[in-house]
Amino acid sequence: MPPKLAVWKFASCDGCQLSLLDCEDELLTLAGEVEISHFLEASSMIAPGPYDVSLVEGSISTPADAERIRHIRRVSRRLVTIGACATAGGIQALRNYADTEEYRSVVYAKPEYVATLAGSTPISAHVPVDFELRGCPIDRSQLLEVISAYLAGRRPGIPDHPVCFECKMRGTVCVMVAHGTPCLGPVTHTGCGAICPAYGRGCYGCFGPATRPNLGSLKTWLGSIGMSRPDVDRAFATFNVAAFEEQPDDPP
């Protein structure tokens, strides 16, 4: 019996689960190794649980979703969150720092119909998570690595260091040191392959905070190279806003 893989969606853009379909070279091989038992974006076939690995995309932002994720946890042996929404609440977590009622009235003509929680929270705020894959969106090869690792019974080889490592290994010239371009790379979790600096722009933190980042020091430095305080704050308030907000002020 091949292991059963399920893919679930909560508040999100679909990009992370699309990453699975974007594995053009590996998709059919994967389908030969696992039974894709629940993946609404790709198939209307739904096999009942329990599932060996559940990939969960999206954040929890409605009462119904809070209930649904508990059910998914119950029917999943391993639960892996994929992407910034599932792992950190996503960009929609900006509402956590604003007035949700007001947000509703800006967007909807009849806000009373919109069922929504005051916050957008990561999956881990609701149920235990076995592995969190970062990124907005996740990186395809990291996704394949996590799946391959679980199939082989090994620990996923997902490095836990800042983007700078990747830049240096790629041979990219540091955009902040050499050009004065603000960059969140030193406090951002690696995984993307350090694409932004390779394209001449600073990292914008879409993989979320590195483990134990020293945000205070970088913020001070960004100020010293000419960013205004609101610009600095906005830079951290995007796809992983809640995860950056959560970091302690003390150095690691």
Next chain:
Amino acid sequence: MTHRERTLRVGALARVEGQGAMYVRARDGRVEEVRLDIYEPPRFFEAFLRGRAHTEPPDITARICGICPVAYQMSACRAIEAACGVTVSEPLEALRRLLYCGEWIESHTLHIYLLHAPDFLGYPGAVEMARDHRHVVERGLALKKAGNTIMELIGGRPIHPINVRVGGFYRAPTRAELAALTGPLRRALDDALATVEWVAGFDLPDDRLDHEFLALTADVYPIEGGVPRTTGGRTFEVADFEDHIIEEQVPHSTALHARLAGGGRYLTGPLARYALNRDRLSPLARDASRAAGLGPVCRNPFQSIAVRAVEVVYAVEEALRLIEAYRPPPDPYVAVPPRAGIGRGATEAPRGVLFHRYELDPAGLIGSARIVPPTSQNQAAIEDDMRAVVQARLDLDDAALTAVCERAIRNYDPCISCATHFLDLTVERS
């Protein structure tokens, strides 16, 4: 069979992007209500865009949809550049069009092979279809990959490209880098032509739509911009979009429905683009459409899969042409200094016209934002079409009717994640 009262619920629509469901109520042989339920949780993009810098919407709005992020980036850039009174140089426009071609190829092929074709051949999904038609699915994946390769090279990655900025790009590729795409795209062109031929052979149910079509029009087949036009003969500037397109709440529905001011429902997307721009297709794409039996206007929504395939042929050819003509621009972007103003932008997302409007303060901070994605524009038309589909097939049992409905919905490739301001429904049962 008599149907005194019948409710049909298609919970959790499969093979659409995002989360949706459908609800139908019929009484005494008449369809009374059809609803496409969007239970995509609200994400409030328009609300939290306020107070952001004018440089941010391309990255932020890309996150509305992982399937067509380039469309969001391009519409956002257009709108902000309009607000700041900046126009982008020709080579940069060409590069944008090339990136956008990548998204069309990727998104359309995804839809054709992985989401839609299984319906016509009787499989629950492409993986199951691959058991019997492996080489076909492999062809689709290769074609999709060709689109992604463009996105990856120019955009930095296939989903949520990082290289797009207001005013252009962070880094322009070299000619040699782009030239490396030529080989894969030539192969992709063969695959694209084979795709048209393949889908042309599908057995299409009969159906007919009478809505007006709305699409951008330009000297070339519209992708990264153009002038809105309808089959009813209406033309207007993007700047006047909101005068012509009314989004409103209608009785018995909790979703915003768009209609033409002083007119009715309309449809945007491949069928509309094709109807309004067929003569701007490349000769090869036009021949392919003819060979596939597509007339100058396709009113059977089930033909959309073939129109998409024709558009893939066009996008691949266009990409090859753009690469051939490419000369790196002197600068990868033009400066877009902020100023107070309102700007509007529209481009042709794979699913249809995507409109953005931003109001900026003198420092470039966003005062208000409005995003009108194609799926919300099409919602009313889709429901209307569903009504016709169901009405004509009320004698089918629930399972069969459900299947037809799902398939019909997929004609529109509804991207529910894009539905920035769809409402969450509380379903009423009769």
Next chain:
Amino acid sequence: MTAMTPTPYRVVTRHAETHDTVTLTLEPCDAAIAPVRPGQFTLLYAFGVGEAPISVSGTGPLLDQTVRDVGAVSHALTVAGPGQMIGVRGPLGVGWGIEETTGRDVVLAAGGIGLAPLRSALLYALEHRASYGDITLLVGARTPGDLLYAAEMADWRGRGVRVEVTVDRAHSGWDGQVGLITTLVSHLDAAPDAVAFVCGPEIMMRLTARELLARGIDDVRISLERNMRCGIGWCGHCQLGPWLLCRDGPVVPYRDAAPLLSVREL
């Protein structure tokens, strides 16, 4: 073949020591690795899962290796049955140096899985029984159920080893000692020129070594654990102050280690 390529071995026997610990006996599929000295270790490779440093717990050409299941690699090793192929790199590290301590009393103090590398020293001493003075083995385990090599202890006692066991927590029916291993040390009766080999959790080693020093035994050697990705001095992970423990250890004189171990997070 480079220093990074495992040599194929096969599991000959798998013996479950406790609920989470297994002793594998490995034989070479073709060529064997070089002879192993007591206290040395190998890197064992479970195909597709990875590599972990594991002490050799026996003597002789077949490799006895006792593995506790704590993570992915150790899990894959503990479930390997007879016939299964395992990759081996080694022998690595300096070992206890028991070969050079002939004529002296030998004290071995073990905490938990730390008994594994000590078993090789013990067996070596028993094989050369006449060359050593009194041999004392002090063993601490969490519970009686966590005791390794329980079945062999009678044999060791029979061959003149003083074996003393203590557990942190006992169930009813346990008539042995309960308490810290340091209490066993305080009853120790060994000549001051005895050599002591200690292996276990770092805190246990520090307390035990201190107690041994207090009892006048100066030559205390401990076997340290640090992250090891290569085992051959390439990767840098196993540093502790001046040492690359894969190369300069894992066995080091306690005297030199003590000041380093007292620094937090070194």
Next chain:
Amino acid sequence: MPWILDGLADLHGALRADGYTVIGPTYRDGAIVLAELASADDLPYGWGVTLEPGGYRTRRREDDAAFAHSAGPQSWKPFLHPPRVKLWEGRRTEDGGFSIETEEETPPRYAFLGVRPCDLRAIGVLDHVMIGGAHPDEAYGARRTGAFIIAVNCTEPGETCFCASMGTGPRADTGYDLVLTELIGEGRFLAEVGTGAGAALLDRIPREEADEAVTEGALAEVAAAADRMGREMPEPEGLRDLLAGSLDAARWDDVASRCLTCGNCTMVCPTCFCTTVEDVTDLTGEHAERRQRWDSCFDLDFSHLPGGSVRTSGKSRYRQWLTHKLGTWHDQFGSSGCVGCGRCIVWCPVGIDLTEEVAALREEQEERRD
């Protein structure tokens, strides 16, 4: 005997003719990077740099000097000790076992053109680590022994350089095949021979004998550079003891408040050698691969143990870097791990300067003594 070369085109040509891939400095992305030089024209003529902690800017010089730009963002390390290396491939066999294959890789034959004295010494230090022990890294050895090294004496030390105080520059001593001294403003180079291979190469290209005055003048320029170092390592002889005695220093907390633990300092350092090993499989589980990639003591997993990492605080990780580099390297490999190139100062995103940290540690030690 010293020689004069008129430009480097002939030298480059001869190296290419011998089948070398010539690597040297060139201008790219607003920096002087090391990359393959298709011709001597690719050298960064007329580019200089302005350096400061956390800052690097190229600037146009008035002359067209080729090597007047100090240490750049990379060292030669990536060529000798690449960031990622595949160690072997394994596959499952039919009998349930597995087989392992190591690719017989033909190492690239590099000619390094323009190795600064600090970097030359760094290669020596790295050699000692990589191939000087009981388990030499053969792949490194093959890349290393195949390499032809053309050093350049330094006449343009930067604001963050301190090789003079580390005794590694500004003049190259050993370890090169040829050494050049640029006669700035003349487009000519003084060339001296280090090995037979160097002499043989030089024999094949047009050159003039250098008269004594020119030689002396050039070397005097090099010697004078020692006084123009932007930085100095305070009391380098005492570093090993200083660091060994500073494990509990309060200064670590101070530096930890600034350090991002980003690892850039270790990545740019020409001697940091640390790697990790990754064992991976494909989806089928039939194929496995072992890879080696650069790692750093700033990575949290670097000191991972089943019970949790040993060094989690930023302070302990910065301390590992500095004490290893300047202190315990002596115990492990018999020399300092630092050659004074200043890269870690420049490429630290927040400009942490190890010479300053050492000075502070020294001060603290003295205070404690008093």
